[in-house]
Amino acid sequence: MKRIILKFKREKSLLRKHPWVFSGAIETVKGNPVSGDTIEIFSLKGNWIARGSYSEKSQIRVRVWTFLEEEKIDSDFFERTIQKAYKNRKFILKGISSSAYRIVNAESDNLPGLIIDRYNDIFVCQFLSAGAEKWKPVIVEAIKKIFSPESIYERSDVAIRKKEGLIPIKGLLYGKEPDDLITILEDKVRLFVDVKNGHKTGYYLDQRESRISIGKYCQNADVLNCFSYSGGFGIHALNGEAKSIVNVDSSAPALELAEKNQKLNKLQNHSVEYVVGDVFKVLREYREIGKQFDVIILDPPKFVDSKYHLNKAARGYKDINMLAFQLLKVGGFLFTFSCSGLMTSDLFQKIVSDAALDANCETFIVKRFSQAMDHSVSTNFPEGYYLKGLLLQKKI
Numbered sequence: 001m002k003r004i005i006l007k008f009k010r011e012k013s014l015l016r017k018h019p020w021v022f023s024g025a026i027e028t029v030k031g032n033p034v035s036g037d038t039i040e041i042f043s044l045k046g047n048w049i050a051r052g053s054y055s056e057k058s059q060i061r062v063r064v065w066t067f068l069e070e071e072k073i074d075s076d077f078f079e080r081t082i083q084k085a086y087k088n089r090k091f092i093l094k095g096i097s098s099s100a101y102r103i104v105n106a107e108s109d110n111l112p113g114l115i116i117d118r119y120n121d122i123f124v125c126q127f128l129s130a131g132a133e134k135w136k137p138v139i140v141e142a143i144k145k146i147f148s149p150e151s152i153y154e155r156s157d158v159a160i161r162k163k164e165g166l167i168p169i170k171g172l173l174y175g176k177e178p179d180d181l182i183t184i185l186e187d188k189v190r191l192f193v194d195v196k197n198g199h200k201t202g203y204y205l206d207q208r209e210s211r212i213s214i215g216k217y218c219q220n221a222d223v224l225n226c227f228s229y230s231g232g233f234g235i236h237a238l239n240g241e242a243k244s245i246v247n248v249d250s251s252a253p254a255l256e257l258a259e260k261n262q263k264l265n266k267l268q269n270h271s272v273e274y275v276v277g278d279v280f281k282v283l284r285e286y287r288e289i290g291k292q293f294d295v296i297i298l299d300p301p302k303f304v305d306s307k308y309h310l311n312k313a314a315r316g317y318k319d320i321n322m323l324a325f326q327l328l329k330v331g332g333f334l335f336t337f338s339c340s341g342l343m344t345s346d347l348f349q350k351i352v353s354d355a356a357l358d359a360n361c362e363t364f365i366v367k368r369f370s371q372a373m374d375h376s377v378s379t380n381f382p383e384g385y386y387l388k389g390l391l392l393q394k395k396i
Helices: 075-094 130-134 136-147 159-164 205-217 232-239 252-264 279-288 307-327 345-358
Strands: 003-006 020-022 026-030 038-042 048-054 060-066 100-105 114-119 122-127 151-156 169-175 182-186 189-193 222-226 244-249 271-276 293-298 328-338 363-370 388-394
Touching: 038 060, 048 130, 075 100, 075 136, 100 205, 114 136, 122 136, 130 136, 130 159, 136 151, 136 169, 182 205, 189 232, 189 252, 205 232, 205 293, 205 328, 205 363, 222 232, 222 279, 222 307, 232 244, 232 252, 232 293, 244 252, 244 279, 252 271, 279 307, 293 307, 307 328, 307 345, 328 363, 345 363, 345 388
Parallel strands: 003 038, 122 151, 222 244, 222 293, 244 271, 293 328
Antiparallel strands: 003 026, 020 060, 038 048, 048 060, 100 114, 114 122, 151 169, 182 189, 328 388, 363 388
């Protein structure tokens, strides 16, 4: 039997159904397991606790598949667990006016390291752990059986796989090759998505509700959309009758796609500017010339990937929010976000508050945002909560 035995009293988190075992919690490894193998987890007293996948390269040495001793890890397990994840979302999906959404959200759906996103009838997967990688053919067959998809495409081309001893990889797993751009519906707008090369699995599905909510704040407004990527926030703002939009991103191809999205929604008669550049530098240039906006959106990439970099990331968030407050008209609205899991909600609010003080302005918190409903967070896995946002109004 391939198994690990935990150190004294290191089973506490597992008894609370947290799905990770770190290398430092392990007393003994028996049976010579290799990465991806299914392994039994025992307490030092010899009590069976859980069953998971082993990863000899990662600091997270075991990720739990099940806490039920009678539950086998086989093809039926994956089909059954994917079905459960989908059924759990049935009610949520009724409230989502979109043809693109998440079906499996890794640990929060009891499938550690597995992401399954749906774009129309194209299913895009990420296999981010050694266990998910080993069971990939079985998972693909389960998706085929449950959903009868047009395509299953892999987007495991992410650096996090290296921590599991895996190489980044992407490509077609089943069906026809997806088009270079597919069209999804998101509330009242249509958007082009590149599932083969775009960010994450093709698009930031986790920001859906934030994007949809922005339109009502943008009527007759001059809007600055920072880190705009393919322009989703900007399209929703234009659909909410914004007077003008400035989309800023460091990627010229992303802005080209944003312009295509503008044309797709027949919004060419609106005033839209596309600026390729470093957002920090662009905002400083706007400050120097006294440019101001009614609505500003800050949706930056992850600034922090380890506790070691948290202080540096905090300075970055403070700097960019201070610049935004300085460019925001009195009475205007700032939508500001952090997708860094290590940045807590309390710390993020404090940073934004300090940024407002440095900008010599007072603000209200009008609304709080989180990741979209289909990006569920299991109560026994708080690490699944990563996206937080604030809507602030600059006091008159």
